[in-house]
Amino acid sequence: MLKWNETYNDPTSDRGDQLRAQIEQRPRAAMAVMAALPRAHAPGTHHTYSTGETQAPGEVVRGAVGRPLSRYLLEKIWQPYGMEADENWWLDSPDGVEIGGSGLSATLRDFARFGPFFLEGGVIDGSTIPPDE
Known part of the structure; x- marks a missing residue:
């Protein structure tokens, strides 16, 4: 965490920093914001809503499956779930990686x-999906 x-x-907030990084359209800028932050809690010990922390799992999935x-x-x-229209995703740069926390439209x-899928x-x-293991 x-x-x-x-x-x-608050334009000086971490969310503001991440949004500016997204707007810059510079490769890996959103992850650079996250990498610069200090740890506040040991993993699994505390819950705080953090749009930014969704960037890392998104990049982990990307690396694990070998595709965007x-x-x-x-x-x-x-x-497979039968969505009727294509989704779009905000990328960190042209041909870059998806913004994990706020880029899906x-x-x-x-x-x-999508709600019932989770429920x-x-x-x-x-x-x-993904498999339990």
């Missing part, structure tokens, strides 16, 4: 479908 200030109307996070979402969840109907435990055709 990193020390993180999520205050949206948006493509993985499309192949594993979006198409979709139709209202598809976001409404039902992330199951599609009897398989949990």
Whole structure:
């Protein structure tokens, strides 16, 4: 858990720093903001909402599956769950990586479908996405 200030109307907050990094469209700028933050708590000991900390798991998934996070979402969840329109994702730079915490856009109907997917435990055709293991 990193020390993180999520205050949206404070231009000096960490969220403000991350948003500026996203707008810069410089490769890996969003991760650079996160890498510069100090640890506030040991992992798993404290919960604080942090848009920024979603960037790291997104990049971990990208590295683990060997393709963009948006493509993985499309192949594993979006198409199999029957979303009606393509999703779009804000990238950190042209041809860059997806912004994990605030970059997904979709139709209202598809976001409404996404809710039951989570409420039902992330199951599609009897398989949990991602797998429990």
